Amino acid sequence: MKTTRLLPLMLCLCVGSALADTPIDLRHAASARTHLEISNVKGAVSVIGWDRPELQVKGQLGEGALPLAITGTAPSLSLKVEPVGRGSWLDWSRDKTMGPTTLIVHLPRSASVDVRVVSATLSIDGIDGGAIAVKTVSGKTRINARTPLLKVDSVSGGIELAGHAQDADLQTVSGDILAPVLGDKARLQTVSGEIQAAGGPWRSFSLSTVSGDVRLKGALAEGGNLGIDSMSGDVQLQLPPDTSASLRASTFSGDLRSDFGKPAQADHGPGSTLETRIGGGAGNIAIETFSGDVRIRNAD
Known part of the structure; x- marks a missing residue:
């Protein structure tokens, strides 16, 4: 009798376990002109460039998600992990019962x-020539690609960039930014995240931070601007x-040191300023902090 009563429960548990790990195996014709939109809330997303004229999707579909399908009309295709019984992707982001999906x-x-993700980690590898756009909340983003536009x-997820981005716009709230291969145009912005970046020569470069340190x-570039x-x-x-540029730097209460020119102390109160010409002075460099220290070094 006890065994008979337990059989339905055991069957439900087995079915639930199977649904929680539904394998994904999708294919669709694709080309160099393909633009793919991907959305996933929990889990992981891995995007890999290859030399086939085909879009292939594998992985595991999380419990509580609708069957996955590639939708749209070439060259615009869409891959969206959507919940059962919810009207929008944003509604699903508040669903604590949704299982993670791996794509x-x-x-x-x-x-x-x-790509749009919430708490899913994201990696993009092997893209060469296509534009890349990402929106994420807490998942870490790692990109190894050559792209004209990134x-x-x-929000709180870190950004790691390898490869090369000709025009990059990277923004976080508390996540760190690591970008050692920026092209000739870049905009970096964070509130409290640390920024480590390199690259150029820059025609246009702007960086803004509240409390995060910057290296x-x-x-x-000739005639370029850096702020x-x-x-x-x-x-x-x-x-x-x-370097060939006019350099202007100032800090209200922080310490200012430079290998180019000699900073001047304020006549009254704290703070320092620096105005000097490096080389021919063809470009413009402007640095301003309130209480942060400034170090300008000769990289030779």
């Missing part, structure tokens, strides 16, 4: 991708000896 996506190297918005190394603004975060900038 492993292969697509042509020159394709473009637009835009990443994150930046790179060259300025750094910090509230309490410390700033360290390394420039090559052949």
Whole structure:
């Protein structure tokens, strides 16, 4: 009798376990012109560029998600993990019962991708030529690609960039930014995250932080502009000896030191300013902090 009563319960548990690990195996024709949108709340997303004219999706679908499908009309395709009984993806982000989904996506190297995740980790590898856009809340983002246009918005998740981004726009609230291969145009912004970046030569570079420290190394293009603004975060900038720019730096209460020119102390109260010309003075470099220290170094 006891065994008979337990059989339905055991069957339900087995079915639930199977649903929690539903394998994914999808394929769709794709090309270098393909633009793929991906959304996932929990779990992980891995995007990999390859040399086939095909979009392939593998992984595991989380419990409580609708069957996954590739939708849209070429060249615009969509891959969205959606919950059962919810009207929108944003509604699902508040569902604590949703199981994590793992997506492993292969697509042509020159394709473009637009990824939205909440607490899912994200990695993008092997993209070469396509634009990349990412929106994430707490998941870590790692990108190893060559792209003409990169835009990443994150709240607490860190951003790690390898490869090369010709035009990069990276923003976080508390997540760190590691970007050693920035191209000739970049915009970096954080509230409390640490920024370590390098690259160039930059035609246009802007960086803004509230309390996060900054370490930046790179060259300025002929006639380029570089601007750094910090509230309490410390700033360290390394420039090559052949830099050509007008340099202006100031801090209200922080310490200012430079291998180029001699900072002047304020006549009344704390703070320092520096105005000097490096080389031919073709470009412009402006650094301003409130209480953060500033170090400008010769990278030779």
